[in-house]
Amino acid sequence: MIQKIKGTMDILPAEAVLFRDIEAVMREQAALYGYGEIRTPTFENTELFVRGVGEGTDVVQKEMYTFVDRDESRSITLRPEITAPVVRALVEHGCFAEPLPQKYYYIGSCFRHEAPQAGRSREFFQFGTELFGSAAPEADATAIALGHAVLSRLGLRDVTLHINSIGCPSCRPAYRRALVDYFLAHEAKLCESCQKRLQSNPLRLLDCKNAACVALAAQAPRTTDCLCAGCAEHHATLGQLLTEMEIPYTRDPHIVRGLDYYTKTVFEFIAEGIGAQSTVCGGGRYDGLVASLGGPEVPGVGFAMGLTRVILAMRQQGIADRAQPAPALYIAALGDPARHKGAAIVERLRRQGYYAECDLMARSLKAQMKYANKIGARYTLIVGEREIETGQAQLRDMVNSTQTAVALDRFTLPE
């Protein structure tokens, strides 16, 4: 037997119903905030992600599904995220010549070669939003408010918003230096991987879960202490805005994010109780990204939300149950003439917009009744040879267990 590939998932109808529900909420909320849908290709030139996400990131260095195209003319990569593709598309179509701000959302699958785990798979689904053109903290607040709105409309509880600022190109280097200096003084106490990160990505030290590192990180200089005047004000204003919008948040100096394009604001919505991968939604500002991909100097803010993590949290909170569609009518038929009649009636009802079923298995009446009950049919129409002759059939109410005679011709559903 050929099995599915590690880290991928089959979504059967019972679960697909939930996915569709959640996606509908996302689409509705996005529309309320003025975001329009954008769809981009599943694969892109590898270079797009190397430049967009950042050459030194784990995503680019060891997680991309990269291959050479059949004609060997180029290197292609299955998208590991969708922000860079969106920017590419907008630059390519000259969209930034249109009035700003511009707001887009997407729902699609991404691919990363990682070790699968609770809340982490190799193909995963993201709902993401991007807002371009505004450098104002109101734009950051808009993005966060949209994420917040989606999560709360889904009914999720115990999701906390963590925000931080990692500064801009003018103040981040100074912070980086301060951080390295601090940790260098305590280098011996750091865990092995953090000692390496000291060179490669010192910001990540703040994120480590090792007890010793956590203790050191608690005393480390904070990004927010080293921000330039502009970044500091931006961050302060964002806090005020969130408060005025009645969106609870905590300032968390440990939120740093692993994609290179982030500047200033970074944030995560964290859901407890779904395992180690608890960030249900993460994002931030990326003021340099558009220009770095060949577009104009246009700032942006956005986030990505992991559908499967949202579902994990919903399941854990017992709000993931969805009813399967049940037919309004099931036609139990005995004999070929009755089955033919039943098929015709069902087809007519379906054209009228009703969900109706009839027997396709040529089973006994008893078996058909059992089946009708199992699929939750509201009514069952019983049609046998007698009914074909008289033109009168039995309509059984499956909830009240009552039956009435009805005319087969021009049969209509009750109510």
Next chain:
RNA sequence: GAGGAUGUAGCUCAGAUGGUGGUAGCGUCAGGUUGUGGCCCUGAAGGUCGUGGGUUCGAGUCCCAUCAUUCUCCCCA
């Protein structure tokens, strides 16, 4: 990439210290007399005990390998 856990029918699982024909429940299908559901009863189908080696007179049960799943580190949604 590195650790830990698990792998018996579609699903959830029994199978003490290795020993006569592999459980059970749910689900599926068929019945419980003459054309009728939900409860109950009966029966049937369905398993290379993940796979391959090894130890042994004998392995689902022990050992090794391998694959898969899962959790964690890492990273991120």
